[in-house]
Amino acid sequence: MDLSRRSVVNAALFSAALTIPEWPDVVGRMEGARSRTLRRIGEPDVATVVAMTERLSEMDDQFGGRTARPPTASFIVNTVAPLLRTEATEDVRKAMLSAASDLCYLTGYMAVDEGLHGLAQRYYQKALELAGASEDHLTYCTTLRGMSVQAVDLGHGATAVRLADAAAAASPQAGPRMRPFLAGRQAHAAARTGNRVEALRYLREAERAMEKAESREKALGSYSPASLNYHVSQVRFELGDPRGAVEAMRESDRLRPGVYRRSRVKERAILAERQLSIGHLEAACVTWGNALDDYPLVDSGRIDQRFRDMFKLLRPHLKNQEAKSLYERARAVVPPALLA
Incomplete structure (x- = not known):
């Protein structure tokens, strides 16, 4: 152990x-x-x-x-x-x-x-x-789901699908609260591999299952409307709908409780990247600025990577006053290594 x-x-x-x-x-x-x-x-x-x-x-x-x-x-x-x-x-x-x-x-x-x-x-x-x-079926399924999240974030789409499907196969005895949790994960994994039909089918299943799920939560296994909107955003982005992805991620950010600070910072950084991808530079700068407010309070490798990406994405736009102001503010906050 x-x-x-x-x-x-x-x-x-x-x-x-x-x-x-x-x-x-x-x-x-x-x-x-x-x-x-x-x-x-x-x-x-x-x-x-x-x-x-x-x-x-x-x-x-x-x-x-x-x-x-x-x-x-x-x-x-x-x-x-x-x-x-x-x-x-x-x-x-x-x-x-x-x-x-x-x-x-x-x-x-x-x-x-x-x-x-x-x-x-x-x-x-x-x-x-x-x-x-x-x-303990609930934790077994939750763990496989976590492994699928890890795989998709690292670009292993097929592995993410395999793990999400393994979690779903073991889920019947885990109870109704687990089904939307897993369907959302299956949707994202399917979208990563380009399987549009399956991704949208799993999203619809997640939405229906959430309506039937129990209201009580478990500390490590809860699934909320914010989580569902996060998966909607991920699926839309993977399937080539960045505007829809921005809309869903904004809703996820609005619904997410403030106690989940690490998730809020990470998802705001993702939202900013997607706002920039559709040409909304100044909106992206505002969103990145909101994420930067909380950055000093969170010590996370994933968030560090998001801010490393932010610097790269902003450099071509430093003639814009909003972008330049954010860039200079971030330089004073984040570790110098992230600027490299």
Whole structure:
């Protein structure tokens, strides 16, 4: 369980050929992880892990993966891993495995945000194993979905489709809240591969499924109208409709709660890029400026890359006063390395 070791940090980069363990294969894999210890764990121990995961998730949302992952990894190694080796009743053991699965999924997501993609895959794989051992379909599907997000962001469209479809195949037992979550992901992955018919079909399915989904949310698995509009924007952009993509991303930004600061900064940067792509330079500068307001509060590799791209995109337009003003303001805020 010690995923903080240097050998893991220096693991290979993202592998598009990564084997996906199917649901029957992962159930029960963790039996050998238990060993005799001096005490037994109970429901309060599980509640502690769940509560800490929620707090760490909030930290990630607000401050980014580089800030949140180190304490999260430490919590896994020093607290959660020993608990997994401690005796417990069967119900408590399964609940602890499920809680640990959520935590490993979250840590993988943080590593993606840092740009440590090989490390993220290791955490995701461990999350799948723990979800199988605890028979937690929801986290199993959520993790496969996260792996699909990682793949599509890195340009591996076919892999993203494979992972999204694997999540969907395992989803019936995860409940109705998971279906819109997965359909939106399938839509984006299909659009990345140019499959217009499937992409639009999955978008319609996501919209219908959201109307039927339960209103309650889970810290690591919620899907909101902002999320749906984000996927609509991604699909429209991939299918050659940048104006529609701008409209949907603006709606996503309007609907997204302020607590999701990292997502807000990232998506505003994407929105600005798409505004520029349709010739709306000054609108793009305003949007980038709004993202820059929050940039100093978020430590994220993905957002750094967005601002690196911003500098490249603005350079041809520095005769425009709005573009020049934004460029100079950003130079005073972001690390000099992003200007290269």
